[in-house]
Amino acid sequence: MDLVNDNSCNWINNLDKRFNIKTLDQDKTCDWLIVGAGYTGLSAARKLSELHPNQKIIIVDAQLAGEGASGRNSGYLVDTTLNDGFSSNKELLNYKKKTDIYKLGIDAVKKFIKEYHVDCDWNESGKYFASSNQKDLKILENFSKTLLKLNFEHNILEKDDLCKRLGTNFYNLALYTKGGILLHPGKLVRAMIDSLSDNVELLENTQLDEWSKNNDTIICKFNNHKIITKKVIFCTNGFLNPLGIKKNYNFPLTLTASMTRTLTDREYKSIGEPKEWGVLPVRPMGATIRMTKDKRILIRNTAEVHSPFKMSKTELDKRSLNQKLGIKKRFPSLADDIIESSWSGVVSRTRNSSQIFDKIDNNVFVAGCYNGSGIGVGTLFGEQIAIKASNQNSDEINIIESRSKPTWLPPQPFLNIGIKTRLIFERFRSRSDV
Ligand SMILES: Cc1cc2nc3c(=O)[nH]c(=O)nc-3n(C[C@H](O)[C@H](O)[C@H](O)COP(=O)(O)OP(=O)(O)OC[C@H]3O[C@@H](n4cnc5c(N)ncnc54)[C@H](O)[C@@H]3O)c2cc1C
Numbered sequence: 372m373d374l375v376n377d378n379s380c381n382w383i384n385n386l387d388k389r390f391n392i393k394t395l396d397q398d399k400t401c402d403w404l405i406v407g408a409g410y411t412g413l414s415a416a417r418k419l420s421e422l423h424p425n426q427k428i429i430i431v432d433a434q435l436a437g438e439g440a441s442g443r444n445s446g447y448l449v450d451t452t453l454n455d456g457f458s459s460n461k462e463l464l465n466y467k468k469k470t471d472i473y474k475l476g477i478d479a480v481k482k483f484i485k486e487y488h489v490d491c492d493w494n495e496s497g498k499y500f501a502s503s504n505q506k507d508l509k510i511l512e513n514f515s516k517t518l519l520k521l522n523f524e525h526n527i528l529e530k531d532d533l534c535k536r537l538g539t540n541f542y543n544l545a546l547y548t549k550g551g552i553l554l555h556p557g558k559l560v561r562a563m564i565d566s567l568s569d570n571v572e573l574l575e576n577t578q579l580d581e582w583s584k585n586n587d588t589i590i591c592k593f594n595n596h597k598i599i600t601k602k603v604i605f606c607t608n609g610f611l612n613p614l615g616i617k618k619n620y621n622f623p624l625t626l627t628a629s630m631t632r633t634l635t636d637r638e639y640k641s642i643g644e645p646k647e648w649g650v651l652p653v654r655p656m657g658a659t660i661r662m663t664k665d666k667r668i669l670i671r672n673t674a675e676v677h678s679p680f681k682m683s684k685t686e687l688d689k690r691s692l693n694q695k696l697g698i699k700k701r702f703p704s705l706a707d708d709i710i711e712s713s714w715s716g717v718v719s720r721t722r723n724s725s726q727i728f729d730k731i732d733n734n735v736f737v738a739g740c741y742n743g744s745g746i747g748v749g750t751l752f753g754e755q756i757a758i759k760a761s762n763q764n765s766d767e768i769n770i771i772e773s774r775s776k777p778t779w780l781p782p783q784p785f786l787n788i789g790i791k792t793r794l795i796f797e798r799f800r801s802r803s804d805v
Pocket residue numbers: 374406407408409410411412431432433434435436437438439440441442443444445446447448449577578579580606607608609610614626627628671715716717718738739740741742743744745746747749
């Protein structure tokens with residue numbers, strides 16, 4: 372398993388460098404082991420330390436904490452995600468459950484940043500589901516009906532209005548939702564690392580290779596050492612399969628993104644000085660594109676089955692070129708060499724877009740697989756899996772557990788063939804908006 376990410380993500384590189392990184396250098400025992408230090412694992416650690424201030428909690432990560440998907444995503448904390456509209460009440464009810472979870476996720480992040488005075492460039496700017504293709508109006512109208520039934524404030528916008536707001540005349544229509552927050556993902560996850568309390572030991576560059584359970588003891592093997600723990604929570608998101616967890620219920624996808632340098636005053640004026648905004652595509656394989664608080668443009672327009680997980684520089688350069696074209700299409704007046712940083716990251720998907728939140732054996736728990744909504748839902752699920760693993764209950768757990776469970780996936784190689792075929796089809800349908 373090769374987990375080490377590229378080190379070319381500006382969200383992370385623009386943060387202060389971290390020191391005092393500790394690695395597992397001897398055998399250890401603990402009450403709780405958390406595997407994976409992204410939003411989920413760090414939130415689980417924070418909650419466990421509140422619930423058990425006198426117990427020993429260890430959290431490990433194969434790379435530097437927060438430098439997986441959590442530090443390299445697009446920074447949309449979502450209240451809603453697009454669907455094609457629903458005809459039956461059961462489907463509407465399922466969508467409502469999904470948005471109830473998103474809301475709890477937003478509340479969990481809000482509570483965290485308030486309590487720890489976190490500056491993560493929080494902006495309640497709402498978001499646009501935008502398209503250049505007039506034919507997508509039908510999809511947006513159906514989505515609007517669903518949002519109306521559930522009282523989400525929104526409106527449909529046309530080209531002229533969008534051009535003023537976004538600084539590009541690329542889009543012909545969009546559905547704007549007032550809910551939804553834009554933030555700096557790296558600052559958020561860094562704050563979660565910095566606020567870990569004293570009874571949590573963070574060990575980085577410490578990859579779990581194998582684990583086994585012997586009655587009430589869980590033995591976790593790393594490179595040269597082991598950790599023996601009473602309880603374990605797996606929060607490795609796109610890397611659950613190599614650990615043999617929920618194997619037929621989730622699969623990883625690799626995404627790539629690029630970010631420009633800060634636009635010069637002249638460039639910014641030339642596109643009409645728009646306020647910070649975030650666009651999500653109407654079709655799944657279209658581009659996510661965002662104007663950041665510090666006037667950079669971020670674009671994410673690939674999702675693929677990719678193995679090994681770390682992407683080579685040559686492969687990343689190809690994706691970056693594609694992203695340069697995506698920016699050029701929308702902002703033809705901007706310079707060609709404007710991209711400053713490109714990176715890849717791994718997300719975890721389930722077949723029916725439902726998340727994993729489970730006890731898989733006595734004292735063995737797992738939370739993960741949020742598709743594109745892990746900022747809020749990961750924070751929420753991390754906290755709530757810690758509560759569940761402590762044999763306690765909460766209203767949030769009741770809501771989470773009433774969602775539909777992830778559905779079964781076929782084994783390899785059929786799974787990858789199916790996913791690749793679907794991605795080709797979706798890419799074709801989204802081709803105008805990449
Ligand atoms: C390019 C991109 C854009 C995205 N955009 C958005 C967005 O706008 N909004 C949104 O909500 N979500 C977005 N996502 C998804 C979001 O980032 C994830 O859902 C979220 O970060 C999941 O958090 P996590 O803590 O569960 O997992 P991760 O952040 O993936 O953390 C898992 C950690 O486990 C570690 N690990 C894995 N295996 C092992 C092992 N064997 N031993 C030890 N450690 C291990 C990894 O190193 C990693 O740090 C995006 C993701 C990407 C890649």
